[in-house]
Amino acid sequence: MDSRGLLGLTVALLSLLSPCLTGLIPRVSFPMGSPGRRLTRFSSHEVSNTTTLLLSDDGETLYVGARDAVLALDVRHKDTIFLRTKLDWSPSEKDLEQCSMKGKKKADCPNFIRVLQFLNTTHIYACGTFAFSPRCTYVHSDTLTMSLNTDEGRGRCPYDPYQRNTAVIVDGELYTATVADYRGNRPVISRHLSEGSRVDLKLDDTLGWLEDPTFIGSSFIPREEKIYFFFSEVAREYNFIDKLIVSRVSQICTSDVGGQRTLQRRWTTFAKTQLLCQAGSELPYNVIQDVDILPPAEGAPADDTLFYGIFTSQWAGNSGRSAVCSFRLADIKSVFSGNYKVLNRDTLQWSARVQEKVANPGECGLHNASDNALRFVKENFLAEDSVRPVGKRLSVMSAEHTYSHLAVQRVQGANRRLYTVLFLLTESGYLHKAVLLPLGAHVVEEVRVFEPPQPVRSLKLSVPKGVVFVGTSEGVVRVPAYNCSYYWTCAQCVLSRDPFCGWDPVSRACVEVSGAQSGLAQDVDGGNVEEACNSISLPHRTRFGPNKLSTASCPAGELVAVSLNEVVRLQCPAASQLSQQLWERPNSRLSSDLYLELDDGSLSFVATPATLGHYLCLSTENGYRQTMAIYHVRQKSSPATPAPTSRAQLRARAAASPGPRTSAGSWPETAEPKPSPSVRNAQVTTGQLGRNATLRTEEPEFPGEEPLLSARCPNYLKELAVVSVLLVLCLGLLIAVTACGVRQRWRRKTAPQEGAPPRDSNGTTPEEQEPLNENDLFNKRSGPPLHGGHSSGLVCNGTLTDSRQHLPNTPI
Template identity: 70%
Template sequence: MGILSLLSLSVVLLNFLSPSETGPTPRVSFSLGSPGRFLTRFSSPDVSNTTTLLLSEDGDVLYVGSRDAVLALDVSHQDAITLKGKLDWSPSEKDLEQCSMKGKKMSDCPNFIRVLQFLNSSHIYACGTFAFSPRCTYINSETLTMSLKPDEGRGRCPYDPYQRNTAIIVDGELYTGTVADYRGNRPVISRHLSEGRRVDLKLDDTLGWLEDPTFISSTVVPDEEKIYFFFSEVGREYDFIDKFIVSRVSQICMSDIGGQRTLQKRWTTFAKAQLLCQADNELPYNVIQDIDTLLPAEGAPADDTLFYGIFTSQWSVNSGRSAICSFRLSDIKSVFSGNYKVLNRDTLQWSTRVQEKVANPGECGLHNASDNALRFVKENFLADDSVRPVGRTLTMVSPEHRYSHLSVQRVQAANHRDYTVLFLLTESGYLHKAVLLQSGAHIIEEVQVFEQLQPVKSLKLSIPQGVIYVGTSEGVVRIPTSNCSVYWTCPQCILARDPFCGWEPNSRVCVEVKSTKIPLVQDVDRGNVEEACSSVSLTHRSRFSSTKLSAGELVSVSLNEVVRLQCPPSSRLSQQQWERPNSRLSPDLYLHLEDGSLSFVATPTTLGHYLCLSTENSFQQTMAIYHVKQKSSNPPPSSHPITQAGGRLGPRLLTSEGPQRTESEPVPEAEQAEPTQSSKNPQTPTSEAKDSPRWTEESGPRGSEFGKERPLMWSRGPCYLKELVVVSVLLVLCISLLITVLLYVFRQRCRSRTTIQAGTPPRDSGSPVEQEALRGHCGSKRNGKALHSGQGGMVCNGALTGSNGHLPNTPI
């Protein structure tokens, strides 16, 4: 209960904390159909749900288990995938009718191929759901025809197409993890196709060896003669109110033939342990999603075998996050050779207590043990300790991406060192290629595989061919594992830190390491451009030399225009900054936008040259130079128009090998050997937002020459001109209304002060003339004498009159 209280308290505390760490960011990103990342697709109107992939030994044929069919695809050509053969295997109308009568949807009643394994050199063993009545058959791999009539597949293939399963054939025998009943309540790990003295085996389900599992994968370790199964299930050893999911690894020995009296036709070597993907002081990532095996390097022992898995969490604090953990075979063996938990049959509670070992659970050769020993291993199959990840730390954490599938490969770099590369498929449809370094995981690139979200059931890596196959609901996609040709300069090739790629100094190209024996330049660990590309001129001191400034792009603007200068980033890991010669970019005049561009209002102060620099891993390179100049004739602008310079990739990228020249200037032979990045690869991937402004075809960002004026056009992008106009109009209206109200109030106060109310006697009697006026005797004579005009006007009956008897300043 102490552990339960601590864990409950941790959940409460961590729910108030939002994860602050950020995962690795893909350096470059390739959108769907990008010329910089070539993908090969296969699709057909009558092919869907490619849930199982099987690659031939020579890598020329890919067998695909889909809905109601088994396909043979010719993948020997790099530029195309063609259909070589197809075996239709669909239920009859009667089978579909019976499936519907069981209360199942008709969309779930077809035959979904879930098992596809090589039985021998000439045949494939296949199993399908077959309208919720599993069937299995033998298929000739050459002719793609059935050799025998399909037989029952219960215990070999799931009934429900949505239930996950795993299967592997070793020495002609099928080892599976699936469910053995229609409702899916009887999970089994079993062996089939046994011959001679060997019999088919399955688990003893009287004590609940499996608790509602979700099978993920299975693999064989030949040196150990064991099959390892990976799955997740309900952890009954934890007394929680809600079901607590745990990830498991279990083992069985291939030599097991069951007990003589106890555990007849049952596994005597079954044992399971918890896989704990957890960092210190954090909740565990307890739900396994996928796992792949990395065999040890040549000459290393089998105990160095690593298992890389994707884990997610059922806790809300880690919702939407994925973690990658690796487990060593030696650690798994150590846990299985330790103590085991004891199950109380009365309370069905697990406990740990010191007890005398009658036998070692999980040890091979127990089929000849005594009944007492077999009863002991029958009741003690859950290891007491958990398998911790390598280094007791997480290999990688991604707060932003939720991964579903992975493949792992060991790659030898140019320095003859081995690096581990992970291929991770996100649920949003991107494939990430990450290399594991001492400093952490570095995502080299991300490639968009499909546009619409769709279930992915299979991911197959072919190391000899250097490709990855992805099975989706629409077909099959092939992706090359390396993409070295996209890096056109030595800095870009080094900054990629791709163990597949290296820079060839003589030909000045980025090539695949295994394709040449010439010594290559590469720095996977640090990505230090200054040292790796020492043979290439990398001058950055004279940023505002006359040569560079003359090569800048001329931007003609009118005064009071809003100018926006684009800065194409070299990668998503780079940082952009702007500079001016002998001038500081004051924040009062300039606005640095999130996409790296610079925005300001054209004034005599802001005219001149601008330089955009991109810095990545302490290496700085010039990306764009602009010369903002006032137009010769300026029509009076009605408002603040916006002038934007630079398209999606901005102006021509200026590489570090030297300044960019105009098209009319001659190019020396030294620079012809290594063109600039923009001229060779206009589709170089950038991290600019998808809705960022672009040049239209009329503006021609790539075709126009530097030093020449060109019309600047505004196209799609975050334009705030309308918002600026609306806000300005509203501001003017508000100010006008306020001034009107103030003038009205001021006028009323003035009138009230200058007007004498009728019937209010003055305090002082005043002069005789004033008294006469107040009494209402407004005559022009006093004592029989006329008033002189110099006496001024009088107030008569509340009206001010002049000497002429009229209102002041009023003509007669």
């Protein structure tokens, strides 16, 4: 079997071994412009491609590299972002003409700022593509004025605006990873702006140290005096016909000055190894998309530094999925201090090193080593082992969302425990906030920050200010890291499982957790409402909201006036996307023969005397139940008599019906409904409707009806009087018919005839019984009583009311 067949068989077997994937569902979703999640945006028709972000140390100024411009945005205020200063830096007409003559699109020829780094306390170093002829300059950070002379940007900034690069400045020196030629065929990791005895360094192009890489990010570790670069590239160590892509981490020492004879002006401390984002026998996620660093907790060693990366897969079995893996600095250092592979220059095959170890590749201080040691590290730069993720498992795995960028933060909860929070940007324009827990990631919320497509975007987290900046092709969006005020009860605050938020019993509000506060209700790990909210001294209404209802009474709710045999559809708002909705009837059950519970949580049924009455929509999440909606279905005063509806017709009508036929309409997601003047409002806690959503109780539409009040039980005195009158009339009619029959029998006895029809035991003929059988016919049409032969009613305060006898305008 050749290499191609072996690779295909391996992929197929690993796909079969891959376990079932669970969905990563955000608990709450906020559409763009939602009042429940207020964002601040900056955009201008004169500014585009605002994707290179640099935040000042005080968090009050955001420097943005855009197309043909560098911006200084004032981000001090929560509700506004305004432009403080703008530096125009665009190519001349001659430069644009030359770019077009090279065969490039006109839209790709402007100057796209791709490098923006603080050089010192007063200046910023900026580089741009500049019509496929990169240039760099010094910019004053306060006035945003540019120096008159510009530097050539080759090797510091990419030519193509769509090529990825990374850069970091350490002690006034620029370390970059990009491509150094027009066609993008010469990848390079280099150092620039060196002064004194230090010289600029780069990789040796003839050694094949990099194989068609895509650079993702870089990070400086001061204690190690090393810079780590993250990228993906083609793996030549695997002997496959198809190109196999792997993710890499490489290192160089900032003290490196190159060799004296061997590796002059070249790195002597370069080494690389593979990052393996894989769980068990699953297919690996081998293409890194973004990376962010999480410094160690206070008092922890530097080896506890974590690197979080987003990975996708080139395998068809993992297509469309994203994974997040974390790697510990101690594990990376351990791999770099181990064995290295060696490349046979004749066969271009990699193998384990068997010769004697002359030097330690990647070790700082090798620039003073002998030529023999430098030749050894020149050929031994690929570590033999791979770096595996922390715990040898994935931190996050999503089959529904494709993530492109991330930012990571460590948050201290109310219980003084530390939680890791990830901000993940999806390709579809949502920002997910996820907290990492022992049983898996919990997505607290998702916020739409832009409408796709956005080909270029970036993410910047300000931990001191508690905000996330999202840069896109159209502008900059500021997203607060927490949204505690959205949760209006202790139950909702605890169910969010947001380590930023806790319920304060003093202010009776969900507030941000800080070190000065104590006694906040919070349960990030379990989300147990009863345990968390009972641990603090709170009134029942404040703990669980105003909707903890007892089904032993008949609560007031929304009146739904219907006609008999009409299809009714009652909507049920969801408390969150993780909750489950269910319906209940006080003192009755919902038979599957009469009711349809649809996928959207709504309830559909045919209006009959047995289905009229109260309905409660309940939401259950993590063992906590709350009432979301209350309906009272009643019959109209002058009902029509349509034909009976079959169950098949009920399904068809329920699918086409938008909701209950009442002026209430459907449930909006964010805005409160606007009731008419004849509508009364009853406050009911809901999750989707917002903080103070209202359920409406309509005034009666027909004369002579009493309004639906918040009383314990409905009042049917008028209906009882009407039924009593009808009963008296029926009894009078029955007496008259009976008297007429007796009179006819008396006449027949006094005047007998031949061939007379036979009489029954009570002396009546079949013709005489026809008027009496009309009542039996009505009983046959009505059918037997429901629920085991007993009339179904609604029990309120111990009183049983027959739903057929006490309903208004029931046809006789």
